[in-house]
Each structure stands twice: as structure tokens, then as C-alpha cells.
Amino acid sequence: MLRRLLEPKQYASGTFRYALRAYGITSSMSRRGDCWDNACGETLFGSLKVERLHWQRFVTRRHGKDETITWLLWYNKARLHSTLAYVSPMQFEQTWLAAQPRQASS
Numbered sequence: 144m145l146r147r148l149l150e151p152k153q154y155a156s157g158t159f160r161y162a163l164r165a166y167g168i169t170s171s172m173s174r175r176g177d178c179w180d181n182a183c184g185e186t187l188f189g190s191l192k193v194e195r196l197h198w199q200r201f202v203t204r205r206h207g208k209d210e211t212i213t214w215l216l217w218y219n220k221a222r223l224h225s226t227l228a229y230v231s232p233m234q235f236e237q238t239w240l241a242a243q244p245r246q247a248s249s
Contacts, residue, residue: 190218 163170195214201207219232227235 187218191215 160170191211191214195210199210201210221231223229223231224235230238
């Protein structure tokens with residue numbers, strides 16, 4: 144239902160914002176003309192297209208989805224990122240979580 148409601152709408156439209164609120168999702172949109180909120184997503188999708196999907200023809204949508212998931216798993220588990228001190232995103236997150244102070248449970 145959410146997909147049908149949102150397909151023809153713009154991301155900043157009232158309908159889209161209403162749907163986000165209805166599902167308890169907090170949007171992250173900057174002011175018009177300020178693209179910084181999108182930089183990480185643009186980099187991820189750009190890398191996906193260049194490193195995995197360009198020039199490929201998939202026999203089925205399922206095959207395309209499988210290729211995308213395989214790449215995303217590799218990207219998160221194994222691909223080293225210069226902005227993360229040359230560790231994978233998962234390793235960076237595990238290191239960060241381990242460094243956080245523990246809170247006593249109530």
C-alpha cells in the first residue's frame with residue numbers, strides 16, 4: 144500500500160511526509176539546493192552501478208536482485224573505505240560499538 148501511495152509523488156511532498164509519519168519514519172532532507180544529505184547514498188549507488196551493474200543484462204529481476212544483494216554484502220563486510228581508516232563498514236561499526244561505554248541495565 145505504501146508503494147502505491149507514494150509512486151507518483153515527490154520525496155518532499157505532503158503525501159510523502161504524511162506516509163513517513165504514519166510509519167514512524169523520520170525523514171532527513173536538507174534545504175532546497177543543498178545536496179549534502181544525499182552524498183553518502185549517491186556514493187553508494189554510484190559505486191554499485193560502476194562496480195557491479197554497468198553493462199550487465201539480467202535474465203530475470205531475481206537475478207538482478209541477487210547480484211545487488213551479493214555486492215551490498217561484500218561492500219559492507221569486506222570493502223575497505225578510506226574515510227573509515229581503511230576498514231569495512233561492518234568492522235568500523237563493531238569497533239565503534241565496542242568503544243562505547245556500557246550502561247547498566249535496569
